[in-house]
Amino acid sequence: MDWYYSQMVQWHVLLAWCSVGLFFTRGAMFQFGTPRLRDIAQDARLMVLVFGVNACLVVTGLSLWGSIGYNPLTDWWLGVKLVALIGYWSCGHWAMTQQRLHVLGYLTALALLALAMDLSINRQLLPG
Numbered sequence: 001m002d003w004y005y006s007q008m009v010q011w012h013v014l015l016a017w018c019s020v021g022l023f024f025t026r027g028a029m030f031q032f033g034t035p036r037l038r039d040i041a042q043d044a045r046l047m048v049l050v051f052g053v054n055a056c057l058v059v060t061g062l063s064l065w066g067s068i069g070y071n072p073l074t075d076w077w078l079g080v081k082l083v084a085l086i087g088y089w090s091c092g093h094w095a096m097t098q099q100r101l102h103v104l105g106y107l108t109a110l111a112l113l114a115l116a117m118d119l120s121i122n123r124q125l126l127p128g
Contacts, residue, residue: 030101088112
């Protein structure tokens with residue numbers, strides 16, 4: 001079980017960083033790119049890659065959640081993380097629609113992503 005768990009954590013972390021990198025890259029392409037770069041940011045092949053990485057991230061996250069036995073109702077940090085990830089997804093989706101970047105949605109998505117990552121690492125909301 002320890003080997004399985006450690007391998008799953010490593011895959012989950014790698015997928016999380018890939019997802020973050022893709023989000024930053026697409027945001028930069030929308031904000032600072034030419035219309036051609038904006039088209040690439042919404043290209044179907046790139047969207048399949050983004051979807052695939054995020055789907056694998058969800059699968060590994062749920063697998064870790066099931067193997068550890070945390071409950072988002074009693075382990076509050078996990079519940080807050082799940083709410084932050086749902087907010088990140090919805091704000092990120094809103095931020096990159098209609099051939100332009102909605103800066104407020106992008107910055108809100110980044111803040112929620114930072115919160116989810118902090119909770120994943122520290123398992124507490126406030127330091128101390």
